[in-house]
Amino acid sequence: MLTFLRNNARWIAGGFLLTFFSSFGQTFFIGLSGEELRAKFDLTDGEFGLTYMVATLASAATLPFIGRTLDTMPGRRVVLFVIPCLSVACLPIAYAPNVAVMVLALYLLRLFGQGMMTHTALTETGRWFAAGRGRATSLVVPGHQLGEALLPVSFALIAAAAGWQAAWIVAIAALLIFAMPVIQLLWAVERIPGENTNDDGPDERTARNWTRHEVIRDPLFYALLACVLAPPFIGTTIFFHQDYLVELRGYSDLAFAAAFPIKAATTVVFSLVCGQLIDRFGSFRLLPFFLLPLGVASATAALLTPVWGVYVFMFLIGISYGFTATLVGALWPEIYGVKHLGAIRAVVVAAMVFSTALGPGLTGALIDTGVGLPTQLLWMSGWCVAACVMLGFIAPRLAARAA
Numbered sequence: 001m002l003t004f005l006r007n008n009a010r011w012i013a014g015g016f017l018l019t020f021f022s023s024f025g026q027t028f029f030i031g032l033s034g035e036e037l038r039a040k041f042d043l044t045d046g047e048f049g050l051t052y053m054v055a056t057l058a059s060a061a062t063l064p065f066i067g068r069t070l071d072t073m074p075g076r077r078v079v080l081f082v083i084p085c086l087s088v089a090c091l092p093i094a095y096a097p098n099v100a101v102m103v104l105a106l107y108l109l110r111l112f113g114q115g116m117m118t119h120t121a122l123t124e125t126g127r128w129f130a131a132g133r134g135r136a137t138s139l140v141v142p143g144h145q146l147g148e149a150l151l152p153v154s155f156a157l158i159a160a161a162a163g164w165q166a167a168w169i170v171a172i173a174a175l176l177i178f179a180m181p182v183i184q185l186l187w188a189v190e191r192i193p194g195e196n197t198n199d200d201g202p203d204e205r206t207a208r209n210w211t212r213h214e215v216i217r218d219p220l221f222y223a224l225l226a227c228v229l230a231p232p233f234i235g236t237t238i239f240f241h242q243d244y245l246v247e248l249r250g251y252s253d254l255a256f257a258a259a260f261p262i263k264a265a266t267t268v269v270f271s272l273v274c275g276q277l278i279d280r281f282g283s284f285r286l287l288p289f290f291l292l293p294l295g296v297a298s299a300t301a302a303l304l305t306p307v308w309g310v311y312v313f314m315f316l317i318g319i320s321y322g323f324t325a326t327l328v329g330a331l332w333p334e335i336y337g338v339k340h341l342g343a344i345r346a347v348v349v350a351a352m353v354f355s356t357a358l359g360p361g362l363t364g365a366l367i368d369t370g371v372g373l374p375t376q377l378l379w380m381s382g383w384c385v386a387a388c389v390m391l392g393f394i395a396p397r398l399a400a401r402a403a
Contacts, residue, residue, distance in 0.1 A: 004135055011128055012139045014186035018079070018121035019143030021179045023151050024086060024171050025113010026144075027236065027356070030106070032155045033093065036164050041099050049360065051099065055106035056357035060350040063115045067123075067346020068212070071339070075124040076187040082120060083180040086112040087172045094168035110353065118144075119349045123342050126333040128191040131279065137329040138275025142268045144325070149264055209337035215344050223394050224331075225348070227287075227387040229355045231294055231324040234380045235317065237359035238301060241373055245301070248373070255307050259314040266318025267325070274326040283331045284399040288392040290327050294320035295384030302377035335398055 005012065023029050030052075038048045069078055089108030096102040121140055129136040158167040215221050238245070246256050277286060297316035300309060328348075336344050363376055 010186045011191045014183045015121040015125050015140035016143040017183055018117050020147045022113050022117035023147030025109040029151055033164055051103050053357045053361050055103050056110050058107050059111035059115055060353040062111055063350040064346045067119050068343035070123045070342025075120050076184055078120050079183050082112050082116045083175050087175045090168045090172045094165040122329040123345050127338045127341050133330045134275040134278025138271045138326045141271050141325040145264045145267050209339035211340050212343040215336055220394055227391055228328050230384055232352045233355040233359040236356040237363045240360035249305055251307055256310055259310045263314040263318040266315050267321040270319045270322025271326045274323045278330050283334045284395045286327055287395040288388055290323045291384040291387050295381045298377045298381035302374040
C-alpha cells in the first residue's frame with residue numbers, strides 16, 4: 001500500500017482534497033448555520049427543511065447534465081469551474097437578503113459541493129486506476145471523514161471569534177487560495193494506467209464501454225440502484241433525526257456526539273480494507289455482503305435502548321460507510337467501463353443526492369402520523385436484508401456479463 005501511495009500520490013492527493021473540500025456543500029457543514037438562517041428569515045424547522053429539500057432535489061436534477069462534462073474534458077479543467085462555483089455559493093449563504101437568494105445558495109452548495117466535487121474525485125479515480133482501483137478509491141474517500149472531523153470545530157472557533165458569516169468567508173478563501181491551485185498542480189499530469197506508472201496495468205475486470213443511454217435501459221442498473229441508495233437514505237435519515245432519537249431515548253447530547261469519532265475511525269479503516277478486497281476479488285464478490293452491517297446497524301438503533309447501543313450503532317454504520325463508499329466508487333467502471341463514466345456516475349450521484357433529500361422528509365412525515373423512527377428503522381433493516389438477497393442473485397449475472 002505504501003509503495004502504491006508513493007507512486008500515485010499526486011492523483012490520490014488531488015482526489016482526497018476534492019472530497020475534503022466537498023464538505024462545504026455537505027449537510028453536516030451547512031447545518032452549522034441552520035439556526036442562524038432560520039432566525040434571520042423567521043423560518044420554522046419544517047419550513048427550513050422544506051427549502052433545503054427543494055434545493056437538494058433541484059441539484060440532483062441538474063447533476064446528470066453537468067456531470068457528463070467529465071467525459072469531454074479532463075478533471076483538472078472541470079475543477080476550474082466547479083471550485084469557483086462552489087466559492088460563489090458560499091457568499092450568498094452568509095449574506096442572503098431574502099429566502100429566494102438563500103435557496104439559490106443552497107442549490108449551488110449542494111450541486112457543486114456534495115455533487116460535483118465528489119463526482120469529479122471518484123470519476124477520475126475510477127478512470128485513472130484499473131488493477132489498483134479499489135486501493136485508490138479507499139484512499140480518496142477518507143477526505144469526507146477528515147472534513148467531518150475538522151471543519152465543524154474550525155467553524156465553531158471562527159464563529160466564536162468573528163461571527164458565523166466569517167466562517168463562510170474563510171471557506172471561500174480556502175477554496176480559491178489553497179484548494180484550486182494545489183489540485184491543479186497535482187493533476188497537471190494526466191494518469192494513464194500502465195503508462196506513466198509501473199504498478200497498475202490494465203484490469204481485465206473493467207467492462208466494455210457502455211453509453212449512458214444503454215445504461216438507463218439496463219434492468220440490472222435499477223436493481224443495483226435500489227440497493228446502493230440504502231446507505232445514503234438510511235444514514236441521512238438517522239443523523240437528520242438524531243435530536244428526535246436522543247430525546248426519545250433520554251440520551252445526553254454529549255453521549256451521542258462522543259460516538260462520532262468511533263464512526264469516523266471505523267469508516268476509514270474499513271474503507272481501506274474494502275479497497276484491498278476489491279483489488280483482490282473484484283467488486284462483484286463483495287456486493288451481496290456490503291449492506292449487512294447497515295442492516296444490523298439499523299436494527300441496533302431500533303432495538304437497543306441503553307446508551308451503549310449508540311456506540312455499537314456507530315461502529316456498525318462506520319463499517320457500512322467504509323465498505324459502501326469504496327465499493328460504490330469502484331463498482332461502476334467494473335460494470336460499465338470508463339469511456340462514459342462521467343455521464344453514468346452523474347446519474348448515480350444524482351439518485352443518491354435525491355435519496356438524501358427524500359429520506360428526512362418522508363420519515364419525518366411518517367413520524368408526524370404516529371409511525372415512530374424505531375419502527376421505520378426496522379423497515380430499513382429489512383430493506384438491507386432484502387437487498388443482500390437480491391444482490392446475491394444479480395452479482396453472478398453482472399460478473400458473467402463483464403467477463
